[in-house]
Amino acid sequence: MKNLYEKIIQSLRRKVVNEFHRIYYYSNVWDRTYFLGKRILKCPLDLWTYQEIFFELKPDVVVECGTRFGGSAYYMARLFDWIGQGRVITIDIESHEQVEEKRPLHERITYLIGSSTDRAIVEQVRALIQPHEKVLVILDSDHSARHVLEELRLYHLLVSTGSYLIVEDTNINGHPVLPRWGAGPMEALDTFLTENQQFVVDSKREKFMMTQNPRGYLLKVK
Template identity: 40%
Template sequence: MTPTPPLSWPPMEERLEEPLRRVLERMQARILVGTTYFGVHTFKCPLDFWVYQELLYEIQPEVVVEIGNYRGGSTLALAHVLDALGKGRILAIDIDQRKIDPRARRHPRIAWIQGDAKRLAGEVAARIGASGPVLLIEDSDHTRENTLGVLRAYADLVSPGSYLIVEDTNCHHGIADGPFPGPYEAVADFLAEDRRFVADRSRESFGITWNPRGYLLRVG
């Protein structure tokens, strides 16, 4: 059976001169229309997720905190990487988890926590306890105010040498979607006030990322 593409695009070799902005727009459309993991819809750039699995292997985290879960596709993918590593658990936080796919919900490495992430920081810290290393992915509401609030609330939980990943910093810095000011601006404010973190731009080495300046390495 010939696969049917989710969107009608010319083949790559016929559009090698296409501007990068148009390539990013098409990738965004594909991500929003039909990107799945094990059949579960997920809003993730696959290039970034490849970087995530590299980080998980390098850091070997005991706890991954994922803020913003949608239907749970990326959460399930992270859990499968931890399965391969043979260690680790996920604290999955979202203000509304009613749409989480059952295939993700029943994975034993994932604990689902519903509510406003900023208000739940204390509970999350208690659940982490003395476990470490801790890696955190922020993918909740993309307004500057909310993103900055989450970064401030959770920065202490990220282990030195690990990462606080801020997703979709490409809002108006690569694609025309999302709020402005948004995550990119929140990152700029956060880095100016918390010198324990630096933007590790070596993690953007594919050349295309949905998280420009969003791979925040804790160095102190």
């Protein structure tokens, strides 16, 4: 009886959180969210999760696929200023001139222009990382399942054991927003997890209940 009651409460909570998620997402507030004046396309709850991970892990390098305005790269660079170490390599297919806002300059940020799945870009990223460095990777570029799966297959090799491979925007295609979007990051992640046993979904990184990256915090365990 107690079990059934708990299950009902859990399902009601999930419904409330999903409803809030949809209200939040469809308000487009994520498109007018700023960090120190820089536009950043992330949910503040996820940014707090990033902060917790970075402080615990103290990565030497974060590789980010998908720069947009550079707000997330700048946020991470400023976190690293506080932590006292760390740098960001961020990749975007669009040049600085193609985006409508000036990307921030910071000594901890290296911008690379090109497709994240272009082998020449992957090689450039590799060349910027020393073998002993602790690396965390964030995938936040083209959100089609095909592209994300290719990124997962290319970039998981860079992630250090004990570190994270974060797949952004797994919430689209009905998880719980944009149900008709088509196969996206969540579907890519599912395929990747069936072919790779080195990573597990770290659900404790979803403790704030709403995340734009459900099941997207992948911990490299071996």
